[in-house]
Amino acid sequence: MMKIMKMFAVLALIIPLSGCMNTATSLWDGGGSHSFGEAPEKYLKDEEGYNIDQNGNRVSQPVENPYYQDYRDKLEKERAK
Numbered sequence: 001m002m003k004i005m006k007m008f009a010v011l012a013l014i015i016p017l018s019g020c021m022n023t024a025t026s027l028w029d030g031g032g033s034h035s036f037g038e039a040p041e042k043y044l045k046d047e048e049g050y051n052i053d054q055n056g057n058r059v060s061q062p063v064e065n066p067y068y069q070d071y072r073d074k075l076e077k078e079r080a081k
Helices: 002-028 066-080
Strands: none
Touching: none
């Protein structure tokens, strides 16, 4: 019986804290929009840091990440509100 009560006590702490994580991260980033996650990299790179193209092939010149500009446009639009 005591084990079950301890488990409920732990859950009672974990559940409210998990709901606060979004609040904590929005405070950390200045209270910005909750719909934006981490910004994508400006240029496409593989796990080892080499430049890649959109097909995942290594290339000599940096290739802009198409999601980066989309992210920036949406972020600017959200900040303009």
